[in-house]
Amino acid sequence: MTESLLSVRNLTTEFHLPDGRIARALEDVSFDVLPGQTIGLVGESGCGKTTTLMSVMRLLPASGRITAGHALFKGRDLMQLSEQQMRSVRWREMAIVFQGAMNALNPVMKVGDQIREPIELHNLMDRDAAEKRVGELLEMVGIQRSRRDQYPHQYSGGMRQRAMIAMALACSPSLLFADEPTTALDVMIQAQVLDLLKEIQKHLGLAIVMVTHDLGVVAEVCDSVVVMYGGKVAEYASADAIYNEPQHPYTRRLLASFPDLIRPSDTLASIPGTPPRLTDLPTGCRFHPRCDVKVEACDKETPVLKMIEEQSAEGGAIHCAACHLLHGEEAKFQ
Secondary structure (H helix, E strand, O other): OOOOOEEEEEEEEEEEOOOOOEEEEEEEEEEEEOOOOEEEEEOOOOOOHHHHHHHHOOOOOOOEEEEEEEEEEOOEEHHHOOHHHHHHHEOOOEEEEOOOHHHHOOOOOOHHHHHHHHHHHOOOOOHHHHHHHHHHHHHHOOOOHHHOOOOHHHOOHHHHHHHHHHHHOOOOOOEEEEEOOOOOOOHHHHHHHHHHHHHHHHHHOOEEEEEOOOHHHHHHHOOEEEEEEOOEEEEEEEHHHHHHOOOOHHHHHHHHOOOOOOOOOOOOOOOOOOOOOOOOOOOOOOOHHHOOOOOHHHHOOOOOEEEEEOOOOOOOOOEEEEOOOOOOOEOOOO
């Protein structure tokens, strides 16, 4: 069985608000990322997808607190590392493509200088070699070397996103986090960015954790999927299992609300209501106020992740879901 590159276990994150309230953004989140695998974190806005990435990379704002859990990366628990040790891990071993490239790039720095910066920060090579590396990275993501000295505002939206990918790859990490990498791009450019990520992953052997609310993106690029709701894992399985054998009512409603060209229907389903406020979470199952198949236990008892299918010998994702309507043993993560 393939050993995990990243193992997140029971990760719990809270935000302490100025008025004294506590917003529990994540609770007991667990999943694995294998070398060369793409895993998708999906769900509605506010369900904890981006917070999961920021927690693993230890990039939470001052109000954020990781109160429990572990994140084992290449055998090291990132939660136990000092900030100085984490700086040696970020960009060099794991990197992130932030949502909204225009906001992530420095508007007063040339794009090439921004790509070179992490290379020099980690002392990976001298300036001449770093300049050559910048040119290679730009060409890898489909940008001409001659545009190295231009500023972000001189790039189109798709080019800025490609530049962010080049920057993330500057130090040759083994794990890439992509936070909504196709947001605000038109459909054709979205497809180009996704194709680029797949090509780079195949060429470099990267593992990718992708945050998205677009189920089409998940179907296109992901091997495994973590469906999140209210800061918890609702369902975790291979992409095939999520699309063909969804077990959690929330997963089913998400799929039903997305147009399917293979199995078209007259109307799309919707999920009534809104996701819960993190400062006022419902008791029991967090999805029960919006669930159309809830039972008496749903508003009283918190469901645990139950095993649907064991992990395959090839290292494929287990299939587990947190719902009172499911029967079976509690899912155990090694």
